[in-house]
Amino acid sequence: MTQHATGESFDLAVVGAGILGLATALAAARRGFRVVVIDKDAQANGASVRNFGFVTVTGQERGAMWSRAVKSRAIWKEVAAAAGIEVIHTGLWMMVRHPESLGVLEEFLTTEMAEGCRLLSPAQARATCPELRAPHLSAVLESTVELRVESRLAIPRLAAWLEQAHRVRFLRNTTVQGIELPTVQTSRGNLRAERVAVCPGDDFSGLYARRLAHFPVTRCKLQMLRLANPGFKIPAALMSDLGLGRYQGYAALPAATALKKRLANEQAGHLKHGIHLIVVQSADGSLVVGDSHHYATTPDPFSHDDVDALILDEFRKALGIDPPPTIERWTGTYASAPDPVLIDNPEPGVALGIVTCGAGASTGFAIGEELVSQLFD
Ligand SMILES: Cc1cc2nc3c(=O)[nH]c(=O)nc-3n(C[C@H](O)[C@H](O)[C@H](O)COP(=O)(O)OP(=O)(O)OC[C@H]3O[C@@H](n4cnc5c(N)ncnc54)[C@H](O)[C@@H]3O)c2cc1C
Known part of the structure; x- marks a missing residue:
């Protein structure tokens, strides 16, 4: 340089x-x-x-943020090709198990934000990726637009x-x-x-x-994990019901009210730590898995085991498989405001x-x- x-x-x-x-x-x-x-x-x-x-469009807040994501995704695609940046996988699978989540997905599909998205049945999902056993799966929202670098x-x-x-x-x-x-x-x-x-x-x-x-700015701390190669390729970036309660493109829809109620009753521990599930894969097959959200002017820099355990619990529930061994842990922070x-x-x-x-x-x-x-x- x-x-x-x-x-x-x-x-x-x-x-x-x-x-x-x-x-x-x-x-x-x-x-x-x-x-x-x-x-x-x-x-x-x-x-x-x-x-x-995870360059994600689906689930971004309706309006300006969603439009920014659509535009940025197009620039990422162009820049990745020109700069020799590998797009490791594409798309999103929102794997849901609660009936209320299905309601959110159905409402989402009626909006302008659903471009490139469709619902997969559990049988269709298993036919594509049998390794994701997900015994409680009720549907998958499949989006083709996401990129992962x-x-x-x-x-x-x-x-x-x-x-x-x-x-x-x-x-x-x-x-x-x-x-x-x-x-x-x-x-x-x-x-x-x-x-x-x-x-x-x-x-x-x-x-x-x-x-x-x-x-009104503050900082948000996130815990992240890298898990060993599970031995198969995931079909897309994976998310679960908890993501529907956090990502504003879904969470702001009227149908999300019932889901948020259920999550508050059944997964209060996850919500307390702001946990939702994202799973992406690297070129060597390992998985990047997260995350949690803790807000403070100066968050502590430490990874807490109980928080990691809750992230891995959601991994198990959503994917229906045991998490491979953890091989790396880190925290990160970003700016946060209303x-x-x-x-x-x-x-x-x-x-x-x-x-x-x-x-x-x-x-x-x-x-x-x-x-x-x-x-x-
Ligand atoms: C764990 C984690 C997971 C995330 N996952 C995603 C995701 O999958 N998808 C997504 O879209 N977003 C994700 N985000 C959010 C995203 O990473 C951030 O929004 C984004 O990286 C912010 O970029 P930035 O350039 O504003 O800030 P930064 O990457 O923090 O860069 C700011 C830079 O400014 C420099 N700097 C500051 N002050 C000065 C100064 N006075 N002089 C010189 N240099 C200075 C710093 O050294 C730093 O390099 C995630 C964030 C975290 C922490």
């Missing part, structure tokens, strides 16, 4: 090399602007490399491609300490930029901390963008375009 950009001049400086910073850099570079991306870490280390790499490989690959194909400059190990346009002050000296996009993820105490204090995205203009020429929900991998490319449009149009 190029490191000696201080003293140079750019059309746009992007603070943060997570998915949102990279997406913003892409949108600006495609318009022909000279772009520098500055990150305090040596390599991406935040939410963008800790997530499932291996974020810890995809994000560095995306950055390298931006550098090579779009001449985006990268300054790593460099903290942006202040912005007085056209000067961007960093821990390694100053550079000049006409405009700045600040994409700091869940770091609310750095740039524009006083401004951010006016927004609105799913925070876009602000703290001063002329500066845009601040934060994805304040767990959907930045799915919506970041569209939000990056919005930030660039706000700065240059």
Whole structure:
């Protein structure tokens, strides 16, 4: 990575090399602007490399977020091909066992968000993937639109491609300490930029901390697991009833009220820890499985065994198989607020963008375009 950009001049400086910073850099570079991306870490280390790499459209909040996901998914597809990022599998199987969940899926299928989706019977599902025994399965919502990338490989690959194909400059190990346009002050000296996009993820105490204090932002901590290869290929990313109660595209539908009641009665322990199930597969066959949701200004960094046990309990219930051995554990955090995205203009020429929900991998490319449009149009 190029490191000696201080003293140079750019059309746009992007603070943060997570998915949102990279997406913003892409949108600006495609318009022909000279772009520098500055990150305090040596390599991406935040939410963008800790997530499932699950680029999901189905289930995103109806309206703006769903449209952002549709657009971002199209950009992911195009960028993955150009940058040599492997799409490891596609689609989603929402595997449900409760009758109330079936009601939610049937209502979902009547909405505009159901494009590319259909219901599979348990027999159809078992014919496709007999290894998923799921004895209590009542239906599967199959969607064909989702993509899965291996974020810890995809994000560095995306950055390298931006550098090579779009001449985006990268300054790593460099903290942006202040912005007085056209000067961007960093821990390694100053550079000049006409405009700045600040994409700091869940770091609310750095740039524009006083401004951010006016927004109801907090942080959400998630526990994640990698399980050994189960010995078969999953047909798509897998989710379960608990996901219908959390993902707003389903959870906001009237039919979800009855399901949420049942889940509150029967799975209060899971709900207490914000657990829902996502299972995706890596190129070596191992499974990435999660997750939980705990909210705090500074969440603790520890993985708690009882929480992992509840995630694995849902895995067992939904898939009908014993979880393979756990081979890796990690936690991650993302920004959270009542609105799913925070876009602000703290001063002329500066845009601040934060994805304040767990959907930045799915919506970041569209939000990056919005930030660039706000700065240059
Ligand atoms: C465990 C987990 C699972 C998830 N699963 C999914 C999923 O499957 N699908 C999905 O769509 N979303 C998922 N998400 C959410 C998604 O990962 C985030 O919304 C997204 O990564 C946020 O990207 P970002 O670029 O805004 O933030 P980050 O990835 O946190 O990047 C912000 C960057 O800014 C840098 N930075 C901050 N301040 C400064 C400064 N002053 N100077 C220099 N650098 C600075 C940081 O070093 C960091 O690299 C998940 C999140 C987690 C934690």
